[in-house]
Amino acid sequence: MRKLTTTRRSVLAGMSGAAVIGATQGFAQSPVVLNIIDVAGQLQLTQEAIERFRNQNPNLVSRITFSRAPSPELPAKLKAMQAAGRVDIDLVLTGPGALSDGVEQGLWMELLPAHADALPKPEAIYLDGALRMHQQMGRGQGMAVVYSPSGPILQYAPERAGKPPKTAAELLDWTRQKPNKFFYARPVNSGPGWTFLMGLPYILKDKDPKDPMQGWDKTWEYLKELGKNIEYYPGGTAATMKEFGEGARDMIVSTCGWDINPRVLGVVPKACEITTLEGFHWVVDTQFMCIPKGVPKEKVNVLLQLMSFVLKPEQQALTYDKGYFYPGPAVKGVPLSMAPKESQDIIKEFGRPEYDKLIAEHPLEVHLTPQRLVAAFRRWDQEIGTQKTK
Numbered sequence: 001m002r003k004l005t006t007t008r009r010s011v012l013a014g015m016s017g018a019a020v021i022g023a024t025q026g027f028a029q030s031p032v033v034l035n036i037i038d039v040a041g042q043l044q045l046t047q048e049a050i051e052r053f054r055n056q057n058p059n060l061v062s063r064i065t066f067s068r069a070p071s072p073e074l075p076a077k078l079k080a081m082q083a084a085g086r087v088d089i090d091l092v093l094t095g096p097g098a099l100s101d102g103v104e105q106g107l108w109m110e111l112l113p114a115h116a117d118a119l120p121k122p123e124a125i126y127l128d129g130a131l132r133m134h135q136q137m138g139r140g141q142g143m144a145v146v147y148s149p150s151g152p153i154l155q156y157a158p159e160r161a162g163k164p165p166k167t168a169a170e171l172l173d174w175t176r177q178k179p180n181k182f183f184y185a186r187p188v189n190s191g192p193g194w195t196f197l198m199g200l201p202y203i204l205k206d207k208d209p210k211d212p213m214q215g216w217d218k219t220w221e222y223l224k225e226l227g228k229n230i231e232y233y234p235g236g237t238a239a240t241m242k243e244f245g246e247g248a249r250d251m252i253v254s255t256c257g258w259d260i261n262p263r264v265l266g267v268v269p270k271a272c273e274i275t276t277l278e279g280f281h282w283v284v285d286t287q288f289m290c291i292p293k294g295v296p297k298e299k300v301n302v303l304l305q306l307m308s309f310v311l312k313p314e315q316q317a318l319t320y321d322k323g324y325f326y327p328g329p330a331v332k333g334v335p336l337s338m339a340p341k342e343s344q345d346i347i348k349e350f351g352r353p354e355y356d357k358l359i360a361e362h363p364l365e366v367h368l369t370p371q372r373l374v375a376a377f378r379r380w381d382q383e384i385g386t387q388k389t390k
Contacts, residue, residue, distance in 0.1 A: 031062035032299050034306075035090045039071040042093035042287045044324045045146050049315035053306050060302050070235070071189050075101040078292050082107065087294035091303055095287050096133075097188050097377065099142050100370035102290060108141035109291045109300070111307075118304040119143065120311055130330040132366045133286035139370065142288035143307050146319045147330040149359050150285035151195040151255035153274045160250040164275040168203050168222065171277060174251070175229035182230060183240045184253035186389050188377040190237040195283040196253040197223075197380060198368060202281040210368060212376035223384050233389045241267050255285065260323030260350050274352065281363045286330065313338065322346050326355075 036050070043066060054061045069077070075098060081087045092098065102108045111119060122134050122144075130147035138144060154171070156164050161181075165171040175182045187193035200219045201209035208215025234240060240252045245268045254274065262268040289307050291300060309315060311331055317338035319328030323346060327336070336344055367373055381389070 029060070029298055029301070031058060031060060032302055033062055034064045034299065034302065035088055036064060036066050036093065037074070037089050037091075038066065038068045038093040039074050039098050040093055040095035040287050041324070042095075042146065043068070045287075045319040045321050045328060046093065046310055048318050049310045050306065052315065053309045057305075060305065071095065071098045074098045075105055075107060078102070078107045079105060082292070082294050085294070087292050089292055090295050090299050091306070092290045092292060093145075093287065094142070094290060095191065095285070096137050096367050096370075096373060097194070099137060099288050099290060100373045102292075103137075103139050103141055103370040104374055107292055109293050109295065110140055111138075111143060111291065111304075112140040114140075115304055118301075119308055125311060125331045127330060127332055129284040129364050129366070130286055132364075133284060134288075134330075136366050136369060137286065138288060142290045143311070144286045144330045145289050145307075145310060146287045146325050146328050148256055148285045148325045148327065149282040149355075149364060150257075151192055151253070151283065152199040152280075153254050153256070153259065153276055154251055155244070155254035155259055155268070155272055155274050156251040157244070157247075157269065157272050160247070164251070164273070165277065166275070167278045168200070172222070172225060172229075175226060178250060179229045180231040181250040182226070182252070183234075183243060183249040184230075185234045185237050185240050186385055187380050189235055190240075191285055192237055192240070192253045192255050192258055193233075194367075194373075194377075195255055195285065197376060198283045198365070199281060202363075202365065203277050203279040205279065209365070210372070212368065212372055212379060216376075220379070220383060223380070227384055227388065230388070233385050235390060244268060244272075256326040256355060257324050259352070260326050260347075261321075264322045264346055264350050270350070274354070276358065276362075280358075281365045282359070283365050283367065285325070285367075287325070318343075320344075320347060323350055326351070 054064050122131055126134055127147055130144045134144040165174045184196055185193040187197040201216050204218040204222060206216050206218045237258055241262045243249045244252045259274055263270045291303055313334045316329040316331050316334045320336060320339035320343040321328060336347060368376060
């Protein structure tokens with residue numbers, strides 16, 4: 001899930017901090033400027049903790065600049081910087097898409113085991129789903145920072161959509177009866193888009209849900225048929241929410257966070273409903289922190305401290321936010337009661353009791369491996385999205 005950043009208020013700086021590490025080098029280190037880029041909408045969840053670190057550690061960090069970019073554009077940009085020997089991005093906040101591209105292209109610095117002494121032990125801190133994603137997707141090059149069971153779920157307007165489909169076949173029939181009223185975004189740049197792409201093989205009982213090239217025959221055929229009834233595929237999730245909220249679409253693909261947060265913001269009506277299809281498995285979503293190769297050593301030392309700080313329970317509690325990546329925390333022992341009161345009130349009002357039941361009753365699946373995820377995105381672009389992606 002990833003955009004709507006222009007409609008979401010930026011979070012505030014705060015308090016608390018981490019220890020100085022200049023002594024480990026045998027000399028005092030001058031404060032550094034950190035340049036952080038977000039390609040996943042993650043600043044909504046982690047910016048406050050990052051700024052807390054800066055405020056508590058002026059001897060480590062003099063200033064932090066934040067920027068945002070579309071996920072698909074980042075790998076080529078980093079590759080060009082590294083080829084020129086001038087890397088001016090110090091930390092990347094990313095979802096699985098850019099992370100996987102970076103792993104495939106060798107763009108990331110190794111974090112584990114190379115810096116195990118400076119980072120928390122994953123097995124000791126992460127929730128099970130986050131740990132599995134950290135191990136499979138991170139490949140020692142990305143630290144998981146936020147987590148959600150994610151989706152894919154279907155979000156619909158009862159007054160327009162009528163009785164929701166219960167099976168994949170019923171969804172296809174629904175789209176035929178209501179052409180151009182079903183919507184999802186290009187998977188490479190949309191959390192709901194890629195959970196839908198990776199969740200369908202389980203729903204359709206395809207040959208091998210983990211192999212998009214050899215095991216998804218039913219899935220690719222289904223997506224082609226579904227595409228006949230879809231007007232176009234937007235480049236990000238925010239457009240699906242906007243058109244759904246305005247009444248142009250009656251049903252969209254969503255996730256926990258994309259269901260809750262736009263209703264909080266008033267982009268989507270609070271009264272809309274959710275459903276899942278028979279055979280539903282959760283495809284969990286996790287976002288990561290990565291350091292590009294070429295970042296100076298003195299900055300790497302500070303970034304490792306920053307990563308450790310953001311993974312502390314007190315900072316993780318901030319990631320409940322306004323339901324943006326529900327629930328949010330990637331580490332164990334962070335109940336909603338630790339979150340700011342505003343977050344607690346929002347989740348109580350806009351959360352859905354059925355999520356607890358769905359999480360308890362349906363399996364959790366991790367993403368494809370980086371190589372297969374990249375291949376799935378490429379195949380979707382070539383076979384499904386061609387001529388219809390905006």
